[in-house]
Amino acid sequence: MANIEGRATAITVITPIKRGGPVVLWLVFWAGRNIKQTLEKLEKLSFIHFARWAVIKRFPDEHGGERLNHPYLLFESNFNGAWEQYIDAFSEVVAFRMRAIWGTSFGFPGPLPVEPFKAYIRHNEFVANHYFSAYPGATTTEIVSAARVEAALEELRGSAGLGADAFRAAYVAFLTKVQGDL
């Protein structure tokens, strides 16, 4: 299945938006862009590499775009781990936001209980024909940890010219600092 590349999974969901939905979405996404807590909440879902929502008012073509009876909401996500766990976490951790976003789409059953929500996502999901990751073996947590390890190592390099015992102490302090990231 092309939705999986190494440890990364792709989700692509497209849903029709109800009348009045675009105004609500405009507000919800404005808040998402401008109120820090929204993105921080997503950061707590520590297995999302990248995700986006986009409102499709017209499907682009050579004649100014094809307009359907409804605008459509596209959701694209790249995460590590299993599809089931991802949807579970989404529906639990960001239930309020899920309701605010997909509540504007036809057929959305609400984020909880999770089984109807999963069925809804499956029904509206498109499987990728080709999916690529530059680092398929790495989880989001490993990438964020690796950045911290690298920064701490850079500091330790500055201690490499100390006496051997002082260096050893600096090295032990380094290991203590980054042990959670290894």
Place this chain on the structure above:
Amino acid sequence: MNESRNTCGQACALTVLAPIREGRESALTHRLNTLQPGPASPLANVTGTHFARWVVIGDVVYEGTSQRRPDHLKAGRLLFTSNFDGPLGQYLEELRAGLGAVADEVWGHCAGYPGSADAGAFAAYMRSHQIESSLFFASYGGRRVAEVERSLATRRQVIDFAVRSQRMAPTELQAAFRETFGG
């Protein structure tokens, strides 16, 4: 197009929906399904790509009676999404040059596609079929692909070093550290 909406840190989102020419959907699907996966993917040659995908959208999904009116696309669409190192202009050129012949083998099935020989026309086509993100999230939007790869390698090196240096005396430890990490 408000490019700031497609941006999170230095990371950028590209969403392109191109109309598939009549009768070409199965040939396009076949071409995409037979692209090599993993490091042999043509997208591996497109510098700055963190994650990217092609998805054939034959038609939109009908939600049943809760939806007031059903919708049908006149033409299926080829969705291309990428999460990449900005800026967009540079990336579109990386995409054209990096994909080489594959760009035409794929988007050649789409209406109005000008081919990849003309860099300006290729970029203009992508931009004119682009959809603006409403909200784009990147967990590590400050880090470019090369930086991510480098720090992952460093982390592995630190883990290996921590294991093999467990019983080293201070002098030996320092020498081994300098040999491995410099400084």
